[in-house]
Amino acid sequence: MEFRNDINGLRAVAVLSVLLFHFGVFGFQGGFIGVDIFFVISGYLMTRIIFHRQTRNELSLTNFYTDRAIRIIPALTAMCAIVVVGCYFLLLPSEYKTLSEHVIASLGFVSNITYWRESGYFDLASHSKWLLHTWSLSVEWQFYILYPVVLIIAFRCLSKNNIKILVVIGFLISLGLSFWLTNKSANSAFYLLPSRAWQMLLGGLVFLYPLKQLIIWSKSLNFLGLVGLGLSIYLFSGNDAWPGYGALLPTISTALIIWANRQDSVFTNNFGSAWLGKISYSVYLWHWPIVVFLTYQNLDSVIWIMMGIVASFVLGYFSWKYIECNSKLIKRNLSDKSFPGLHQLGRLFGLVSPVLLVSIIVNYNDGMPNRFDEAVFLAETQANDRNPRTSECLVLRGVTPSDCLYGVGTDIKLIVLGDSHANSMVTAIESAMLRYTSGQILFIGYSACSTIPGIKRRDIPDSQCGEFVDNQIERLNREYPEVPIVIVNRPSVALFNQTNPMKIRLDGPLVYFNEPYNDHIQILYDEFEAHFNMAIKRLSTNRELYIVKAVPEYSVDIPQSYARELKSGIKETSLFITKHEYGQRNAFMHGLYENAAETFNVNLLDPSEYLCDDTSCFAVKQGVPLYYDDNHLNETGNKVLIPMFEKIWVDINQDTKGISQGN
Numbered sequence: 001m002e003f004r005n006d007i008n009g010l011r012a013v014a015v016l017s018v019l020l021f022h023f024g025v026f027g028f029q030g031g032f033i034g035v036d037i038f039f040v041i042s043g044y045l046m047t048r049i050i051f052h053r054q055t056r057n058e059l060s061l062t063n064f065y066t067d068r069a070i071r072i073i074p075a076l077t078a079m080c081a082i083v084v085v086g087c088y089f090l091l092l093p094s095e096y097k098t099l100s101e102h103v104i105a106s107l108g109f110v111s112n113i114t115y116w117r118e119s120g121y122f123d124l125a126s127h128s129k130w131l132l133h134t135w136s137l138s139v140e141w142q143f144y145i146l147y148p149v150v151l152i153i154a155f156r157c158l159s160k161n162n163i164k165i166l167v168v169i170g171f172l173i174s175l176g177l178s179f180w181l182t183n184k185s186a187n188s189a190f191y192l193l194p195s196r197a198w199q200m201l202l203g204g205l206v207f208l209y210p211l212k213q214l215i216i217w218s219k220s221l222n223f224l225g226l227v228g229l230g231l232s233i234y235l236f237s238g239n240d241a242w243p244g245y246g247a248l249l250p251t252i253s254t255a256l257i258i259w260a261n262r263q264d265s266v267f268t269n270n271f272g273s274a275w276l277g278k279i280s281y282s283v284y285l286w287h288w289p290i291v292v293f294l295t296y297q298n299l300d301s302v303i304w305i306m307m308g309i310v311a312s313f314v315l316g317y318f319s320w321k322y323i324e325c326n327s328k329l330i331k332r333n334l335s336d337k338s339f340p341g342l343h344q345l346g347r348l349f350g351l352v353s354p355v356l357l358v359s360i361i362v363n364y365n366d367g368m369p370n371r372f373d374e375a376v377f378l379a380e381t382q383a384n385d386r387n388p389r390t391s392e393c394l395v396l397r398g399v400t401p402s403d404c405l406y407g408v409g410t411d412i413k414l415i416v417l418g419d420s421h422a423n424s425m426v427t428a429i430e431s432a433m434l435r436y437t438s439g440q441i442l443f444i445g446y447s448a449c450s451t452i453p454g455i456k457r458r459d460i461p462d463s464q465c466g467e468f469v470d471n472q473i474e475r476l477n478r479e480y481p482e483v484p485i486v487i488v489n490r491p492s493v494a495l496f497n498q499t500n501p502m503k504i505r506l507d508g509p510l511v512y513f514n515e516p517y518n519d520h521i522q523i524l525y526d527e528f529e530a531h532f533n534m535a536i537k538r539l540s541t542n543r544e545l546y547i548v549k550a551v552p553e554y555s556v557d558i559p560q561s562y563a564r565e566l567k568s569g570i571k572e573t574s575l576f577i578t579k580h581e582y583g584q585r586n587a588f589m590h591g592l593y594e595n596a597a598e599t600f601n602v603n604l605l606d607p608s609e610y611l612c613d614d615t616s617c618f619a620v621k622q623g624v625p626l627y628y629d630d631n632h633l634n635e636t637g638n639k640v641l642i643p644m645f646e647k648i649w650v651d652i653n654q655d656t657k658g659i660s661q662g663n
């Protein structure tokens with residue numbers, strides 16, 4: 001088949017845009033659309049290969065799969081092998097175990113499903129996943145598996161025109177699913193084949209319906225496609241729901257360029273694009289582990305970024321020259337009857353097997369903790385020191401509470417209401433109670449949900465937080481009208497969209513009431529305060545109400561960061577923030593709390609009195625991390641707050657004695 005300069009040039013555009021996006025180069029905030037370009041190219045080429053072979057009666061599933069495997073697997077396996085070996089000396093046990101799971105998923109071409117279950121592509125956690133970029137290879141491979149099977153069946157049953165219609169129908173169904181799922185579950189839409197297949201099928205339609213117009217149309221379509229790609233790279237960002245409607249622009253633009261079939265365009269047929277397009281697959285494979293390495297080592301200066309970009313090209317070139325080109329030599333032998341397709345697949349399996357075996361061994365041995373001192377392992381395991389009843393008691397979606405009970409006895413003496421921070425503290429409240437009395441604590445928790453009626457989150461579209469809170473306030477006032485309540489929330493992160501304690505992102509708060517506000521933030525603050533005060537007024541009538549102020553939060557994962565410090569021989573931990581930073585981050589919410597204390601007779605509990613001294617707040621105490629991530633207290637850390645929670649039971653006992661004496 002003829003070599004297409006325009007498609008090779010598109011590969012260069014795709015990999016360069018993805019690379020510069022991942023390295024954080026200004027102006028390429030939409031560079032992730034490079035994957036969309038690759039999908040369209042793959043769909044076009046696969047359709048062309050299948051139909052050409054069918055026309056010559058040479059279509060064989062075994063040979064088709066073998067071709068794809070020889071193209072993809074050797075370089076992917078080599079990259080995975082080198083990452084596994086290199087990270088043996090670098091990663092903590094849990095990190096190394098996670099890497100082994102990701103290697104297995106990547107070489108099994110199901111990593112898109114793995115990452116779909118874990119977190120979003122644009123989340124901060126993504127920068128700790130060395131093989132995240134293999135999700136797109138998994139989507140393509142799943143397409144390679146299913147697409148020829150469907151077409152082979154169709155060739156036996158349908159005419160060519162009807163097969164074209166079948167592809168159009170598949171395209172429309174997948175496109176509609178993509179639009180619907182992006183709004184319903186953006187993570188699913190991003191990672192899964194059914195909502196991505198339309199992009200590959202559009203590439204197939206470009207082949208099935210070739211352009212048969214004057215050359216002037218070819219130039220115009222090529223130009224429009226290039227403009228569309230440029231706009232996509234510049235205008236879109238990780239804050240856009242993807243793929244959804246936005247993905248139409250880069251996907252259609254790519255299709256237009258392929259459809260135009262211009263082989264002499266200066267943008268896609270020059271020395272640079274020809275060279276980069278040729279090595280694009282290997283560059284794609286290597287650039288992301290380099291990004292993760294720089295992130296892991298906190299190497300974020302311009303010099304390191306430039307070195308990372310250069311290293312991506314260098315490693316990509318050597319991978320192409322010594323692995324991809326040698327793989328092509330294997331492919332040539334497919335015409336020799338002594339090397340049937342199944343034999344080649346067996347060889348490829350033999351190539352992959354050692355890497356899979358090593359990864360299985362690493363996973364079975366929990367990341368090989370014996371590589372480091374025991375203190376490193378113990379510090380890291382604090383990430384697992386969580387409330388064991390979290391999955392049972394913390395609501396994630398819907399409006400039905402779990403109603404978990406803590407303590408002993410039959411009488412409900414306290415209600416704990418809040419979000420995941422309430423879940424991380426409830427066992428400390430229970431411990432404080434058992435020092436004074438017997439009884440039960442009713443825990444009502446909803447993840448990422450501040451105790452404010454009507455509140456909504458734009459980052460969790462299917463959350464029914466506001467409705468849940470409104471229902472629970474009404475219910476508690478009806479069923480438990482005099483039982484004291486403790487409210488524990490973490491609203492600052494959603495209200496100000498802060499991840500780093502001292503950095504406020506510019507893309508607007510995550511919460512809203514009527515509609516999201518990106519510019520008129522003061523309107524949101526006013527609405528937030530009004531809804532908050534209404535909630536406190538409803539809850540504080542005829543009962544004691546306690547509000548726990550915010551715990552200090554950090555910009556790094558505490559157990560992992562402390563374990564890394566120990567691994568590096570650092571004796572004085574740097575895991576603290578200043579008291580000023582803590583106060584600045586929580587100034588707005590603490591102001592609301594203090595106003596509520598005066599207006600509604602609310603009792604405030606301040607964790608900073610136990611987690612901070614006069615100048616600093618600490619995340620590690622006596623060599624033990626107090627958090628299981630960057631903001632949630634673990635089961636060790638929450639016990640530091642037992643003296644604070646004892647104040648509740650002192651108040652309750654005094655009230656009980658007062659009632660008894662009055663009687």
